[in-house]
Amino acid sequence: MFDERMTRLRALMATLLLHRDTGNKNAVKTEDSREDTMKQLTEILEHTANRRSFLKSSMIAGAAATVGTGILGSGLPAFAQATNDSTITKGDTAILRFLAAAELIESDLWTQYAELGGIGKLPPIEVDPHEKLNPYQVALSNLDSDGPQYIASNTLDEISHATFLNAYLASKGAATVDLTQFETLPGSTAKGSTGKLRLTNLMNLNVDTSWYVRYRSATNPDLGATFPQAINLDNVTAIPRSDADYKGEKNSNFPGNDHIQAIANVAAFHFGQIEQGGSSLYAAMSQKVTHPEVLEITLGIGGDEIAHFLEWVDFSGNGVQAPVAPFSDPVSGLTFPNFFSPLNPLIQPSLIFPVPVEFKPGLPNVSIIRPLTDQFAGAKAAVAALTASGLFIGQSAEFFSTLNELADAADAAKRGF
């Protein structure tokens, strides 16, 4: 069967070369025949069982080079080229649609953080060091005096990601993603909250803090390594649920109180979990993108997720060192030790950059984002991780089926299709 296809392919390639040499006379007819030939070629390529070994064939490499840019001009394999310039492949559409959903989810959760902990309309703290902050903003500022500004900025970024991806999909005639029908969850009633219904739940989180150890470890999750939690944060709130959460025991080591500080510390580790997941998700999806413009988009936005992640690595580390830590909150029962004491490189707060990790067998360790594979960083992995974190507690079965459908399609995407 494979030999039959190869024979047919050789004949089609010969036809294409012949067309190239016919010059301008009878140009329309030539273009028609070429299109027909390319169609047949595409069909065979799409049905070739072992495309990899086929593409290795020197016959094809040679022929493609001879046919030249007129036919394979976009740099894409012929079978991956969109039918016209304004469309993108099915795989690219699926990837962008899942990413749009992920960005809408990020926008929703970050908006909740921004309403209560963001800088809002206040000027930068450097401009007015005496401005009135609420206790949550104070606690976040104990981790970094620019914390409320970073939260506001991260939120704007996520909204821009979601808005851009949907606008891009629309510009290509593809279906956009709208999750507003699933904004059904009650949020915080604390002062500052708009009180609108939410897509995500930040008040019963199981924050996965293993990323904190993973990035300080030389073993790779894509190669099967697993990592312990840096700190156990189970069924905890990352935002003040009501004004009652603004109150707690005073602590002589920092402004504010133990209870709201514990909530801010939970948020700090959650910020890292979310933005690390975003960094890995974009890296996994980028490997499957077909069109160079879509790759430009996934690399561009993915880079912004990494920029966020780095800040939150540093930020969360400030909650587990002096002067904030060690401390305990009797209300939530949480304790945050000082991660510098005793010194342990797997949790050392100042190791904020990814430690070099095993990557490819026989090659040296290298500092990289990880995980990078679909299995651990793809769309379904992202949905599983977010679900396990409690972010969707209270969501409907329809929400999960919508999200899983988008994730299945994105993970099924392959470069070239």
Ligand SMILES: [Fe+2]
């Ligand atoms: Fe984002």
Ligand SMILES: [Fe+2]
């Ligand atoms: Fe993000």
